[in-house]
Amino acid sequence: MKILCSNPLADYLPYSTEILTAITDVLASGSYILGNEVLSFEAEFKKYLGSQYAIGVANGTDALQLALRCCELQPSDEVITVAHTASATVTAIIQAGGTPVFVDINPQTYTMDPDLLERALTPRTKAIIPVHIYGHPADMPSIMAFAQDHDLTVIEDCAQAHGACIAAKSVGTFGDFSCFSFYPTKNLATLGDGGLVVTKTEEHDAHIRALREYGWRNKFNSEEAGINSRLDELHAAILRVRLKHLDSQNSKRREIASLYQDGLSNSELTLPFADSLAYHVYHLFAVQTIKRDGLVQFLNDRGIFPGVHYPVPAHQQPAFAKYSPAARLPVTEELSKRIMSLPMYPTLGHNEVEIIISSIKEWFNAHS
Numbered sequence: 001m002k003i004l005c006s007n008p009l010a011d012y013l014p015y016s017t018e019i020l021t022a023i024t025d026v027l028a029s030g031s032y033i034l035g036n037e038v039l040s041f042e043a044e045f046k047k048y049l050g051s052q053y054a055i056g057v058a059n060g061t062d063a064l065q066l067a068l069r070c071c072e073l074q075p076s077d078e079v080i081t082v083a084h085t086a087s088a089t090v091t092a093i094i095q096a097g098g099t100p101v102f103v104d105i106n107p108q109t110y111t112m113d114p115d116l117l118e119r120a121l122t123p124r125t126k127a128i129i130p131v132h133i134y135g136h137p138a139d140m141p142s143i144m145a146f147a148q149d150h151d152l153t154v155i156e157d158c159a160q161a162h163g164a165c166i167a168a169k170s171v172g173t174f175g176d177f178s179c180f181s182f183y184p185t186k187n188l189a190t191l192g193d194g195g196l197v198v199t200k201t202e203e204h205d206a207h208i209r210a211l212r213e214y215g216w217r218n219k220f221n222s223e224e225a226g227i228n229s230r231l232d233e234l235h236a237a238i239l240r241v242r243l244k245h246l247d248s249q250n251s252k253r254r255e256i257a258s259l260y261q262d263g264l265s266n267s268e269l270t271l272p273f274a275d276s277l278a279y280h281v282y283h284l285f286a287v288q289t290i291k292r293d294g295l296v297q298f299l300n301d302r303g304i305f306p307g308v309h310y311p312v313p314a315h316q317q318p319a320f321a322k323y324s325p326a327a328r329l330p331v332t333e334e335l336s337k338r339i340m341s342l343p344m345y346p347t348l349g350h351n352e353v354e355i356i357i358s359s360i361k362e363w364f365n366a367h368s
């Protein structure tokens, strides 16, 4: 027996026939780059979210980078984000020529604490990137209000939150830009790399479309130095199949989450919190314990492989530390020592969830 933290193969198999048909159709079409599949996926995804414009790109990091390039950052311009995130969020800021500034997170939701934005603000602040970490929405109403007061661009990092909502409004529809990744383990995933930017104006839509293809507004004539970051037809075709199943897959994640919540409510673990207005889509089921290393070792010996997202906060990683030598992020720093991700993917069996719960209880009984 081997239970992984996420399992892209198991999640692919129920849809393999549909996906193979979609792939075969693309192969037979003769159109492999920026054709009908990408256009259709962009249209279907923006309709799903309830947003105006959607542009497919090569991956989630590029989505963030290209959204930031629309802000035309000067080298000392600052972008406020969190350190409790994937390295991708921060590397995108640096690729776009900005300086990351980190704020701490809410200890319950693990997302950006809006009350700390005022203190992080400087005359060089240009943008804010909240991250909907683990599938729980950041406090967008407060962040948007702050950004409006200070004339800042908001870019939502939605890489872990396809389908998450605040009071029935999808994440990805609050900010000026929103960025998605379709990496194989994400809630909406292709079988390779993929990403997408959502915007609210025709001007931004046209700008991102140009930036993703060498800066072309018209073919063979770069108006600025864009990059090559196109979503492939093959990935778009796979994503069109999977988008139809996103809501049911998110429901399965939420069922698994409630099994964990019930089974572990009396354990020593700190379990995920969901705000009353939030529709949490459980990209990960992140729990806290100060006894993490012992528990992980025990579970590994049983063939259960939890993840740790993330062991080193961004402001302490070698590439990023120089941007914020004085950063004090006590909630983030403490969390990085205690956080771990229990197995969570739509095809995870309920019997497997029971095995994980009983193994955790057994270990705590022997170690409390």
Ligand SMILES: *Cc1c(COP(=O)(O)O)cnc(C)c1O
Pocket: 059, 060, 061, 062, 085, 086, 088, 089, 131, 157, 159, 160, 181, 182, 183, 193, 194, 195
């Ligand atoms: C996965 C992820 C990204 C980036 O995605 P890639 O497609 O791997 O470039 C960005 N932000 C967060 C929070 C992520 O989890």
